[in-house]
Amino acid sequence: MKPGLQIGDQACITVKVTEDMFAQFNGEVVHRAYSTVSMLYHMEWASRKLILPYLEQDEEGMGAAVQLKHIAPSGEKAQLEIIATIEDMRRNYIMSQVVVNNEKGKIGEGKIKQVILPKEHIGRQLS
Template sequence: MKEGLYIGQSKQMTVEVKEEMVAQFNGEVIHPVYSTASMVYHMEWVSRQLLIPYLEQDEEGMGAAVSVEHIAPSGVGTTIHLEATVIEVSKRELLTKVYVTNEHGRIGKGKVKQVVLPKEVIQEKVRIATK
């Protein structure tokens, strides 16, 4: 990983809650609000945006762990703001804390861990996993 990524560095992202982001299983809507699965996806995505500029050409990041607390609901059409901040960084790992808010306040928080590996290692892991 390239030098320059530092503790305290942050990235923001804004998302509008869409119908496909609501809590549902097998096509059945359980609650017509922003799902935990969608929140995890967006937490990983905003955290990845911190990592991308620091990857070497032969490296790639992979999600390794996510912890999340889904605190409050947010309906379709609402705007979600995410902010990921670096709390730990090394040559092979990045850990971010992520806060998720809407117009009413915090709706989620958590941590996202990514590992940095050579692309060949990841390709081999994928090859083995898809046999």
């Protein structure tokens, strides 16, 4: 990794809840509410934004662990802000704390662990 990434660094994404983010199984909507799966996707995306500027050309980040707590629901058109903050960095992994807020307050929180690996290594593992 390139130097510069530090504990406390933050990345943020904002999204509006859309129908494709609803809780559903096999294409059938269960609740017209922001799904836990969508929350996890957005938490990983915000965490990935933290590492992207620091990856070397031959490196890539991969998800290695997730902790997620879905605290409250959000309906269609709710505005969400997802903030990832670096809380730990060791050798080749980055741990970020992530908070998800809507207009009313916190609706989710968790941690995302990313491992930084050579692309060649990843390719060998996937072959």
